[in-house]
Amino acid sequence: MSEYRIRSTGEVKTESQIKNDNPNMSLPKEWNENVYEALGVDPVLPSSQPKPSAEYKIVVRNGAEQNSDGDWVWAWAEQEMFQEYTDQKGNVVTVQSQIAAKERRKRDELLSATDHYGLSDVTMSDAMTTYRQALRDVPQQEGFPGTITWPTKPE
Numbered sequence: 001m002s003e004y005r006i007r008s009t010g011e012v013k014t015e016s017q018i019k020n021d022n023p024n025m026s027l028p029k030e031w032n033e034n035v036y037e038a039l040g041v042d043p044v045l046p047s048s049q050p051k052p053s054a055e056y057k058i059v060v061r062n063g064a065e066q067n068s069d070g071d072w073v074w075a076w077a078e079q080e081m082f083q084e085y086t087d088q089k090g091n092v093v094t095v096q097s098q099i100a101a102k103e104r105r106k107r108d109e110l111l112s113a114t115d116h117y118g119l120s121d122v123t124m125s126d127a128m129t130t131y132r133q134a135l136r137d138v139p140q141q142e143g144f145p146g147t148i149t150w151p152t153k154p155e
Contacts, residue, residue, distance in 0.1 A: 002031075004041035005064045005072045012044055012064050047073035056081045056099060100145040107138045114153070127154035 002015045018039060019027060027035060036042060044064045052059050062077035082098040114132055117124045134151035141148060 003044040003064075004036075004039070005044050007040045007042060010063065013041075042072045044072045044074065047076070050076055050078075052078055096145070100139070103145040103148060104139060107135050110150075110153075111135050125154065130154075 003012050004015065004018060005012050013021070015031070018041065022039065025038075031043075047067070050059055057078050058081045059076050059078050062075045064072045065075040067073050080095070082095045084095050085093050087093055111132060114128060116122065117128050117132075131151050131154055138144065138148060138150070
């Protein structure tokens with residue numbers, strides 16, 4: 001999907017949105033520099049999404065920015081992964097409780113990956129039993145969920 005930066009506002013729009021904004025203008029199938037000039041737009045090129053700087057951050061699209069070559073490219077902004085909010089029942093859901101839920105999901109996935117060791121036709125080693133118990137104990141660790149020592153899965 002092609003995107004364009006409106007020169008007068010800096011807003012980024014798709015080709016379809018620009019066509020809708022200009023219903024009385026006949027536009028060619030392939031756009032070129034002449035079309036960009038007539039519409040007052042610049043093409044916005046995709047750019048690589050950077051990695052977040054911390055564990056509970058995410059990177060989201062945030063308009064367009066001009067790169068060192070003078071091209072307009074996707075801009076990115078880092079933000080917190082979780083925000084405090086009030087649920088439908090009026091309960092405040094804290095950032096800390098959301099982080100704890102995320103870490104419990106990770107723990108549950110690690111446990112699920114070893115569930116087959118608990119089948120009746122498999123003998124679970126003492127090391128695997130210890131590992132699985134350590135995973136179950138993760139939420140009771142001091143400092144959870146901010147500080148977690150994940151157990152090492154045995155071979």
